[in-house]
Amino acid sequence: MGANVEILKTQAKLMKEYYKYFSKYSKGKEPDKKVAWVTAFTPVEILEALDISYYYPESYAAVIAASGKEQDFLETSQRDGLSLDCCSYSCCIQGSICNADGPRGTAPRPDVLIATNNQCNTLPNWWNILAERYDVPLIVLDYPGENVPREMAEKYVYNQHKKLIKQMEELSGNKLDMAILEEKISNSQKSVEAWEKIVELMPERQIEPTLLFDGISFLITSRCDEKTSRLYELLAEDYSENYPKRQEGKAKAFWLGYPLWYHENRYLKESLDSFEIVGSNYITWWSLSYEGDDVFKKLFSAYNFTFLNLSQQERTKRLVHLIEKSGAKCAITLHNKSCKCDFVSASEIKIPQAELDIDMIDRNYMDMDRAKEKIGILQDIVG
């Protein structure tokens, strides 16, 4: 089988597995496993090892925006009492639930809701209203990040993970096999390593950010699946062999912030003719570091030190490193109305930036004229 065919088949298989119980495809069939709705940085290796299905409402909000349906859902959500000042991922999904509609229908009803605060505090709040709606147990996992000494945080997180395992064993009726958990973590590690190879190609090859913004979805939804690392290895080979090297000429820019999910290219391609995007921090957010000599240490290390859970100093350090590696001389920096936590991530980056006010879901939010003006100024600065 040719590499391209294998890539397409693997992508299709992973998508099919993830979406098979969404209402559009399930033909009324109920899932044969217990269902959890989780936030993007949940230790899903535990759920995988206990044979529990899990879905990411945030990711589905991105799919909804990409399909062009988000405005209807935002309006419905507001009518249902949720302020549009809230994160638009939550508003978009609220609208989708109320309308019982979406490009792939709706996700299977949850048996449990699991939220983490290693990314933001909005998600646990959002999960609280989902818990009221579905009347199912809500589990909130706290990850203190760098706020407290490591040993203290590690013990707290370890105990929460142990408790989560117990709760999920009760829910699923399955007993955790530590060897399977090890294997799932190992799969996630391999997925991250393979994805990193793709990320490293971006500065040198003419790879559109669109490919990576869309391609990372498997690292989010299927990182514990062994097919994911295989897929990324094939993609890395393809990009490395078939995508030409970058030429000198255009100004090299770094995309600092979220993809614009509603945009067909996920970034402002039409306004960035004189720039080429050579890097992005968003595509590294799921490059979790599973370090440690046992499963609990690995899970702690991966999920406690996610990018948005780091101190400003550490975030700056990581961003500076990424930008230097990419060779970018300027940045398109996004202040996302829906992500206050990321608002100041780039505040200490010392390269010229066009700072744009955006929302990653709501296409009507950005003032495009103002954005173009700022990009024009950046162009004048970097020549």
Add this chain to the structure above:
Amino acid sequence: MKILALSGIIPEHICDVDRFFAYAGDKKINHYCGYVADYICQVEQDDRYDGAVYPKSCDSCRVISSYLRSDDKFSYQFPSISGNDENAWDFLACVLKDYKSALENFYEIEISVADVENRIEIINKRAKELEKIYENLENISYFEYMTMIHQVLSLPLEEQVGAISSFEINDISQKDNSVFIVGSTLSQLNILQQIEDLGLNIVGDSLPESGRLISKEPVTLSDDVYKSIAKSMLSGKKSPSENDFHQMLELDMEEITSKKVVGVIFLTQKYCEPYNFYKSVYKKKLDELCIKYIEIEQKDTVEDIRADVVLETFAEMIVRN
């Protein structure tokens, strides 16, 4: 040592902290709640303060430390704790010890267990005194009660219990039209006077400086004083940022129905996400109980919230029924 604390989540058991109520800050951060932005401003600009302590409890709070990075002032952020079990108590106890050590190192002081135990006794006594008044809310002016609380909480802890009894709060004649207040820390008290002037009787609340403060279980002195404080801090009515809407709704609805409340006034800050999420489910609960609801949103801590027309309409609806 003068420390400005943000929110009711910050403990007073270790040392004196001034609760932040309002400041005319000039830092306006897009989509951040004015309460946090004004707090950052006061810490940065008000020379009376040499320290700041704040939680990581919402997205606006989460990045405060990105702004407050001067080595000249003490700065401590409490992590967010959603649970209320042995693990959460042990963790919070460790955080409290870490906070104490950070204070001792920065200010070159020593805080003994006896100091902490002494403060615990005062806090327990204060809660009892406030609870007595709270239980009689339907007969007294709520505006005067809250004015007293704000003044008392601005005093050093050791003066607070004595100060409570020195306040005289007037009885009111209006005993019908009972309403309940929900929201984050009140920065402007004038809204309460407007509510009372319209003939509404405020009989309860879940504000951090009142209903939530007195709902905490007293700290029981034990071998591990920090764990005892932790248990108390995580007890009682919570803030939406502590992620237990279910418990909060249950406790509020219980109080609202037992006090025969006919209307709820939701006082929030613009861009306060925890309350924005919370109010969406709160309103649905009230609709089920046929209880009227109104929301008044303040854009920052110094905005004069004269919500005359909105409140008048709300009051008319209640009085008419």
